[in-house]
Amino acid sequence: HVAYTNLIDSLFKTGSAWEAFVFQNQMIVRGITFDLVLCTALMDGLFKSGQPREAEEMFHILSELNLIPNNIAYTVLIDGRCKLGDMKGGESLLKEMHKKLAKPTVVTYASIINGYARKGMLDEAVNVMKRMLEQNIAPNAYIYAILIRGFFKDGRSELASELYEEVRRSGLQLNNFILDALVNSSKRGGKMEAAEGLFKEMNSGGLLLDCINYTSLMDGLFKAGNESGALAIAEEMRQKGVKFD
């Protein structure tokens, strides 16, 4: 039932894995059949609540239920493995997808790219993006954000900047994470003018700046002694009614 799926999914998402388990058992008692969407939600919740063993088990149970994993089910499993640093495990599932009817999507690749990026294996991450392109899957701003942030964090800001130029040229709508990464890098280099420039550019470029974008810039301006500049940003925030988090 969809109601159960929604309930269990949101219980996991609010950190109540234990309650989710209770309802899962209730479904069994009432003889409600598990469908693929529910099983996928369970796998995802189990991974995110630190129960990878059980999540993997759920994947195996799929065949017992005569359910065929689709791209989302695979992606959840891949993401779970990659977040635990098991890149070989993630890659082997990706190969498996190609043999089956489950076509990888940009989300699937994002999980793998992020896995490598977390490990500081950025060249490998870029390689995965190339493989993705060969599959005719276009990268999105999300993918670029992962890579740009990764390269900055790794101290390779030249490559981060190159990727930034690449997204810009692509015409994709930039996102808040990309701006954040760029502004942080400028802040660290003591280049507040550059940070302000990027900020204004994206502000007028169709990106809806969020709370972190504003407060991050304000932080930099304050620390650079530019109080009036910081206050002007605060005023703009208020005028635009930016949501606080």
Added chain:
RNA sequence: UAUCUAGACAAAGACUG
């Protein structure tokens, strides 16, 4: 008979500690 329609997936983003 056919098409559309619900629920599941990707980012250790700023400051502070």
